[in-house]
Amino acid sequence: MRERPVRKSRFRALYALSALLSVLAFVPLSSAADAPAPVHIVVGYQPYYAGAWSAIVVKERELWKKYLPPGSTVDWEVGLAGSVITNNMLAGKYQVGYVGDMPAIVATTKRSQADIRVVSVTSFNNQQCDLFVVRADAPEFKTPQDALTWMNGKRVAVPKGSCTDRFAQEVFKRAHVVPAEYLNQSIEVIATNLRAGNLDAAVIWEPNVAHVGQVVGNKTARLVSTGADWDQHDTGLIIVTKDFLDQNRAAVVGLLKADIEAQQFIVSSYPKNACDVAGYAVSNTTGFEKKEMWYALYGRPPVGDPKAHAVRFQAHLLFDDPVRAFLKSASDFLQSANIISSPMPDDAILDDPLREAVRALNVKAPLGETQTHAAADYPCG
Amino acid sequence: MASALIPPPGATAAGAISLRGVRKVYDSHGPAIVAVDDWTLEIASGEFVVVVGPSGCGKTTLLNGIAGFDPITGGEIVLDGKTIASASRSARPGADRIVVFQNGSLFPWKTVVDNVAYGPIVQRRMSRGQALREARSALARVGLGDVAEAYPRTLSSGVQRRVEMVRALINDPKVLLLDEPFRALDAIARSVMHEELLRLYDATRKTVFFITHDLDEAIFLADRVVVSTSRPARVKHVLRVDLPRPRTYLMMASREFLALKREVADAVHEEAENAFRLGEPELA
Amino acid sequence: MADATLGAPRRRIAWSSLGLGAAGFVLFIAVWSLLVHFNVWRFSKLPDLLSVVREWTSRTPVYGVSLFTPAYYEDIWASTVRVFAAFALATALGVPLGILLGWNRIARDVLFPLLELIRPIPPLAWVPLAILMLSGQQSAMIFLTFIAAFFATVLNTMLGVTSIDESYLRAAYCLGSRRWDVVWNVVLPGALPYIFTGLQIAMGVAWFSLVAGEMIAGEVGLGYLILNSYVELQTVTIVIGMITLGVIGFLSSALVRLIGHRLMVWQAR
Numbered sequence: 001m002r003e004r005p006v007r008k009s010r011f012r013a014l015y016a017l018s019a020l021l022s023v024l025a026f027v028p029l030s031s032a033a034d035a036p037a038p039v040h041i042v043v044g045y046q047p048y049y050a051g052a053w054s055a056i057v058v059k060e061r062e063l064w065k066k067y068l069p070p071g072s073t074v075d076w077e078v079g080l081a082g083s084v085i086t087n088n089m090l091a092g093k094y095q096v097g098y099v100g101d102m103p104a105i106v107a108t109t110k111r112s113q114a115d116i117r118v119v120s121v122t123s124f125n126n127q128q129c130d131l132f133v134v135r136a137d138a139p140e141f142k143t144p145q146d147a148l149t150w151m152n153g154k155r156v157a158v159p160k161g162s163c164t165d166r167f168a169q170e171v172f173k174r175a176h177v178v179p180a181e182y183l184n185q186s187i188e189v190i191a192t193n194l195r196a197g198n199l200d201a202a203v204i205w206e207p208n209v210a211h212v213g214q215v216v217g218n219k220t221a222r223l224v225s226t227g228a229d230w231d232q233h234d235t236g237l238i239i240v241t242k243d244f245l246d247q248n249r250a251a252v253v254g255l256l257k258a259d260i261e262a263q264q265f266i267v268s269s270y271p272k273n274a275c276d277v278a279g280y281a282v283s284n285t286t287g288f289e290k291k292e293m294w295y296a297l298y299g300r301p302p303v304g305d306p307k308a309h310a311v312r313f314q315a316h317l318l319f320d321d322p323v324r325a326f327l328k329s330a331s332d333f334l335q336s337a338n339i340i341s342s343p344m345p346d347d348a349i350l351d352d353p354l355r356e357a358v359r360a361l362n363v364k365a366p367l368g369e370t371q372t373h374a375a376a377d378y379p380c381g
Numbered sequence: 382m383a384s385a386l387i388p389p390p391g392a393t394a395a396g397a398i399s400l401r402g403v404r405k406v407y408d409s410h411g412p413a414i415v416a417v418d419d420w421t422l423e424i425a426s427g428e429f430v431v432v433v434g435p436s437g438c439g440k441t442t443l444l445n446g447i448a449g450f451d452p453i454t455g456g457e458i459v460l461d462g463k464t465i466a467s468a469s470r471s472a473r474p475g476a477d478r479i480v481v482f483q484n485g486s487l488f489p490w491k492t493v494v495d496n497v498a499y500g501p502i503v504q505r506r507m508s509r510g511q512a513l514r515e516a517r518s519a520l521a522r523v524g525l526g527d528v529a530e531a532y533p534r535t536l537s538s539g540v541q542r543r544v545e546m547v548r549a550l551i552n553d554p555k556v557l558l559l560d561e562p563f564r565a566l567d568a569i570a571r572s573v574m575h576e577e578l579l580r581l582y583d584a585t586r587k588t589v590f591f592i593t594h595d596l597d598e599a600i601f602l603a604d605r606v607v608v609s610t611s612r613p614a615r616v617k618h619v620l621r622v623d624l625p626r627p628r629t630y631l632m633m634a635s636r637e638f639l640a641l642k643r644e645v646a647d648a649v650h651e652e653a654e655n656a657f658r659l660g661e662p663e664l665a
Numbered sequence: 666m667a668d669a670t671l672g673a674p675r676r677r678i679a680w681s682s683l684g685l686g687a688a689g690f691v692l693f694i695a696v697w698s699l700l701v702h703f704n705v706w707r708f709s710k711l712p713d714l715l716s717v718v719r720e721w722t723s724r725t726p727v728y729g730v731s732l733f734t735p736a737y738y739e740d741i742w743a744s745t746v747r748v749f750a751a752f753a754l755a756t757a758l759g760v761p762l763g764i765l766l767g768w769n770r771i772a773r774d775v776l777f778p779l780l781e782l783i784r785p786i787p788p789l790a791w792v793p794l795a796i797l798m799l800s801g802q803q804s805a806m807i808f809l810t811f812i813a814a815f816f817a818t819v820l821n822t823m824l825g826v827t828s829i830d831e832s833y834l835r836a837a838y839c840l841g842s843r844r845w846d847v848v849w850n851v852v853l854p855g856a857l858p859y860i861f862t863g864l865q866i867a868m869g870v871a872w873f874s875l876v877a878g879e880m881i882a883g884e885v886g887l888g889y890l891i892l893n894s895y896v897e898l899q900t901v902t903i904v905i906g907m908i909t910l911g912v913i914g915f916l917s918s919a920l921v922r923l924i925g926h927r928l929m930v931w932q933a934r
Contacts, residue, residue, distance in 0.1 A: 183883025
């Protein structure tokens with residue numbers, strides 16, 4: 001009779017101990033359950049626009065794996081033009097897009113279809129999209145101004161509504177140039193027309209200029225003037241759908257961190273990184289050569305004063321006053337050309353995630369820029 | 382019977398046809414088919430000859446040979462002393478031997494008068510204006526003046542056939558070839574057409590080579606009736622129709638008519654049984 | 666005695682074909698509007714009819730194209746000129762070639778396989794070659810529009826020729842025609858019904874190919890309008906362009922049909 005109370009107290013202790021142990025056992029598991037769930041993102045990117053090549057670096061070096069929850073997947077979809085990517089974003093098929101400034105701005109004005117915001121700057125340049133080329137057999141020009149004057153009464157083509165359209169119209173206004181025809185054609189049509197000798201001049205972006213040019217390309221055209229001559233700029237931007245941002249803010253910040261690392265990669269450790277970038281660009285496109293891709297970001301345009309044309313790519317990163325002013329002027333242009341009916345909304349630029357990423361990585365903006373080299377100094381063997 | 386093979390006396394040379402040992406073999410697809418084998422017949426100028434025989438026996442092939450649509454593989458066809466077809470030489474169709482077809486071949490896209498004027502215009506015999514005038518008067522002569530501006534599709538088959546005959550005769554051919562032209566008409570229209578044809582024949586006295594399987598029609602129209610064997614075609618029996626011209630339908634009830642019919646029917650019936658037993662598909 | 670009014674005659678509405686056609690359009694528009702309004706599947710992504718009509722009939726359209734803007738009519742005119750030029754060329758070259766192929770066995774054996782090889786190549790694939798071969802944007806665009814129309818014309822003409830009843834040809838020869846007479850008096854009119862079917866198809870595919878061809882337009886055209894609106898994400902203008910294209914294409918084919926009926930009066934009973 002006296003044994004029972006002893007057994008009971010011993011069992012009670014045993015129960016208490018096992019309860020404590022099981023609670024402790026669950027603790028690490030619960031903290032694992034609190035870890036973020038994997039995300040699945042579809043990213044549209046433009047390998048045929050060098051101003052947004054940080055996307056290719058993120059993709060090829062799988063930098064996104066470092067900053068997204070484990071198990072996340074990213075579908076990288078090539079867009080041959082910015083409008084293809086923005087269309088897909090408006091339709092809800094892509095969540096993130098790497099595009100040029102003009103498609104980005106147009107996309108932000110379509111709130112009735114989808115709410116799209118601009119969250120990062122992939123580059124802020126004056127020699128990526130602002131590039132005048134002329135037909136191969138045009139006369140040699142002493143200065144960029146001479147080249148522009150020659151375009152009076154000639155047949156010029158640009159893709160309408162793009163960064164080149166804005167650049168061309170602004171420069172024509174300043175240089176008092178009136179072309180005989182100002183045609184709206186896509187890049188492929190322009191390239192073929194240059195080859196066939198049907199155009200006198202065109203304004204297109206890298207890497208297409210490298211591809212058709214005299215220095216490294218198929219010699220069907222010649223670069224005669226860049227944005228550096230006219231104090232004009234262009235940007236590459238990252239856009240996201242607001243819905244996705246609200247639901248997966250951490251993932252967006254993670255992608256931005258990956259992009260920052262990519263931009264750093266582009267502007268550092270020359271020539272090794274440069275050759276890697278050129279290689280990545282080649283594997284994401286068809287019909288382009290490594291030398292052309294290198295030239296797009298690192299080759300010196302054979303125009304005018306080398307010092308004035310020294311920078312090809314600037315990892316500007318933040319939405320500071322110059323960038324904001326530039327985007328506003330771009331929006332004004334689109335509105336005056338009746339391409340958009342209302343200006344880019346004031347809240348279209350959403351840079352909190354970017355600031356968070358910058359802080360987390362402890363970097364300083366601008367991250368750096370690429371210096372240009374003569375084509376003869378092509379370092380990639 | 383022997384006398385039936387000889388053309389009647391007083392025949393002139395124009396439109397005289399000699400078919401001598403004519404032979405036609407089709408062998409392009411599969412086993413050779415002998416459609417016509419050793420067909421020999423002399424047709425006098427201005428004679429109305431009708432060939433009867435079971436369907437598919439080869440009489441149309443013969444007509445096509447004379448007309449020049451189909452070359453012959455043996456024997457020869459001679460028109461007015463000139464060989465127009467033989468094994469080595471294919472005849473070419475021409476306005477000297479005009480065909481009136483079974484299903485009618487007036488050009489549907491031309492008016493009646495344009496159809497009739499077609500021959501003279503295309504042979505460059507007269508100017509367009511002249512040809513149209515001739516055509517209109519030819520049509521008026523046979524009582525078809527008021528359908529001149531109509532399109533063939535709006536006309537009855539009987540009228541279409543009459544127009545077709547005018548279209549042929551306005552070219553003054555030596556020979557008129559008719560391949561079961563009234564087959565698609567009903568009995569009443571057919572009897573009207575017989576009288577029309579004979580009226581034209583009496584007026585123009587062209588050589589006529591007529592094919593049919595209707596025995597009454599054959600005897601009523603012909604100077605001579607030629608009975609063809611079943612395939613391959615050969616001359617089986619020839620008889621002369623001595624009924625006076627112009628022919629009238631009352632003659633079809635006469636004793637002579639019935640006697641002729643008995644003779645033809647005997648010859649044809651045997652061949653018809655042969656053809657039925659063979660059961661071969663009909664040729665062109 | 667049988668009741669004279671046994672089964673009172675039922676009222677029958679005379680359905681005219683015009684009325685049915687209009688009803689078809691109304692039904693289509695109603696279904697479209699409902700799908701967009703009730704967000705069936707992904708239809709809310711499309712512009713609804715009201716905004717399309719509003720933009721189309723606005724005196725100051727948001728994107729610069731409406732019934733009241735000269736740009737709209739310039740686009741229509743530019744495209745119409747290109748299509749009709751291509752169509753005329755396709756007819757002028759296609760009908761004679763079709764007649765040759767139907768008429769002459771050797772020509773048919775030599776050329777027909779070649780034609781059938783080239784025919785399936787879509788206009789879009791021809792764009793780069795057209796730009797390289799032909800100087801000038803207009804000629805390149807007309808070429809691209811011409812190709813599909815040409816093949817439709819050749820094929821249908823050839824079919825028309827081979828389907829002419831042999832008796833007509835034989836009758837013509839009997840009556841003393843030479844080859845050229847037969848072609849002009851029998852083959853061409855005889856094949857005309859098929860030729861006109863081919864021409865209607867050719868007109869349709871010409872409009873169809875125009876949109877691909879006008880990507881090299883550069884300034885004006887209905888196809889250019891549609892492609893440009895796509896790039897600039899102006900969905901309402903895309904729909905306006907599509908509807909306009911459909912209407913003008915429909916009217917063009919109807920015109921060809923009308924001309925055919927006039928030329929083939931003899932077909933009427």
